[in-house]
Amino acid sequence: MGFSIEYLEAFTAAVETGSFSAAARRLGKAQSRISTAIANLEIDLGVELFHRSGRYPTLTPQGEHLLREAREILSRCRALSNHADILAGGVPPTACIAVDELIPSSMLAELLEGFAETFPHTDVEIITGVMGDVGKIVISGRAEAGIEIPIGSPSKGCDWRLLGRMDFCVVAAPHHPLAALKRVTPEKLAPHRQLVTISNRGEGEPDAYLFGTRIWHCQSGPLIKELIQRGQGWGSLPRHQVSDDIQAGRLVELPLTVAGGYFQADICFVWEKGRPLLPTTEWLAEALTAILKASHTKKTT
Numbered sequence: 001m002g003f004s005i006e007y008l009e010a011f012t013a014a015v016e017t018g019s020f021s022a023a024a025r026r027l028g029k030a031q032s033r034i035s036t037a038i039a040n041l042e043i044d045l046g047v048e049l050f051h052r053s054g055r056y057p058t059l060t061p062q063g064e065h066l067l068r069e070a071r072e073i074l075s076r077c078r079a080l081s082n083h084a085d086i087l088a089g090g091v092p093p094t095a096c097i098a099v100d101e102l103i104p105s106s107m108l109a110e111l112l113e114g115f116a117e118t119f120p121h122t123d124v125e126i127i128t129g130v131m132g133d134v135g136k137i138v139i140s141g142r143a144e145a146g147i148e149i150p151i152g153s154p155s156k157g158c159d160w161r162l163l164g165r166m167d168f169c170v171v172a173a174p175h176h177p178l179a180a181l182k183r184v185t186p187e188k189l190a191p192h193r194q195l196v197t198i199s200n201r202g203e204g205e206p207d208a209y210l211f212g213t214r215i216w217h218c219q220s221g222p223l224i225k226e227l228i229q230r231g232q233g234w235g236s237l238p239r240h241q242v243s244d245d246i247q248a249g250r251l252v253e254l255p256l257t258v259a260g261g262y263f264q265a266d267i268c269f270v271w272e273k274g275r276p277l278l279p280t281t282e283w284l285a286e287a288l289t290a291i292l293k294a295s296h297t298k299k300t301t
Contacts, residue, residue, distance in 0.1 A: 003044040005077055008070045010037035011049060015067055019056050079121075095280045096125040098137040098146035101221060102166065103267070104240045107295065111288050119280055130219055131199035135270055145271040145281040147288065158270040161285055164292030168263040171242050171251045172234040179252040186211045193233035195224045225251075236263060267292065 013023035014034065024031040042049050049063035059067065095115075099108060112124060127137055134146040135155020147163075154160035170189075172178045178192060194212025200219055216233060218224050225242065228235050229250055245251040269285040271277060277285065 003041050005074070007037045007041035007044070008074055010034045011041055012067065012070055012074060014038060014050070014057060015059060015063075092122065092144075092278060092280060094123045094125065095119070095278075095284075096127065096143045097281075097284065098127045098129055098134040098143040098148075100134050100147060100149045101128045101130050102149050102238050102241075103147055104238075107288075107291055110291055111284065114287050115280075115284065118283060122280055129199065130197055130221070133199045138270055138272060141272070144278060145269060145284065147284075148268045148270050149265050150268055154266075154268045154270050157273055159273050159275075160268045160270045163267045163269050163285065163289045165264045166267055167239040168236045168265060169239050169242065169246075170234060170236050170254045170256055170263075171228060171246065172254055173229055173231040174249060174252050176231050176234065176252075178234055178254055182255060183257055184254045185257050189234065195227055195233045195235035197221060197224065 009027060010023060010029075010033075013026050014020055017023045017026055020034045020038070021031045024034045027034070038049065045066065047062040047066070048060050049066065050057035051060055108126075112126075115122075115124065125143075127143055129137055131149075131151055132155055134148040135150070135158050137143050138146045139155065139157045146158075148154060148160075149166060170184075176192075178184060178188065181188060189211040190213050192212060193214045193216060194210065195216050195218065196210065198217035198219055212233070214233075216227070218227075221237065221241065224235050225237055225245075227233060228237075229245070234254065242251050242253075246253050267288075269281075269288065271281060
């Protein structure tokens with residue numbers, strides 16, 4: 001079979017417009033060229049596609065069956081052409097992003113949903129980490145960019161952009177001794193075990209946030225929350241992770257006398273220093289900024 005895309009375009013255009021002459025006008029070609037293309041397609045396929053006895057050509061039963069496949073082939077050809085155009089424009093076939101595990105999954109899902117609509121031919125790989133892990137993954141070249149909640153300042157060796165901030169609150173179990181206090185000072189926190197997040201490279205929270213004299217370090221935020229709920233200590237967790245538990249009475253937000261009772265952490269977009277952002281990573285940074293702003297506006301209204 002040696003039929004061409006031009007033959008399939010003539011075939012489908014003739015069906016959709018109702019005549020060979022109308023198909024020629026749509027495709028900007030001479031009617032004779034359309035007639036010849038369809039005749040050649042019939043020869044190549046070995047079947048008659050149109051009845052030509054009437055004023056206008058009508059599909060044969062064989063033509064009706066093959067029309068669907070012809071349209072599918074043309075659709076795939078257009079997709080191939082569009083994909084090639086995107087790649088020629090500098091859009092990579094795969095985007096690998098490192099993400100701090102504290103980023104809300106609903107926010108990340110919204111971001112990736114928009115990405116899929118904007119870059120339908122780009123595959124995505126998401127790598128999660130905590131603390132300084134994200135920056136290290138980017139610096140190693142494993143990911144093109146990262147969404148980081150840094151310890152203090154963003155990772156050295158990375159260029160970065162501030163996207164927004166995340167609220168943290170200090171919580172304990174309802175049956176924990178701290179939960180009964182009306183005012184919680186650093187001195188009141190100190191005797192009780194503090195549960196703290198740590199990266200897989202041993203990087204932990206700054207000393208300014210360490211009040212306990214007994215500290216357990218853990219890489220897993222969900223495990224820290226579970227231990228707090230069981231009364232094994234207190235800790236600072238993202239508000240979005242504990243708001244439902246506080247409302248349901250499974251956790252208590254401690255009334256701290258420092259930092260206004262809660263903490264904020266920066267959310268930064270990081271990438272290897274000196275390298276320009278790709279179209280995909282530039283889009284991710286701008287889209288996440290918009291999502292964070294919309295989330296903040298929703299909370300304050």
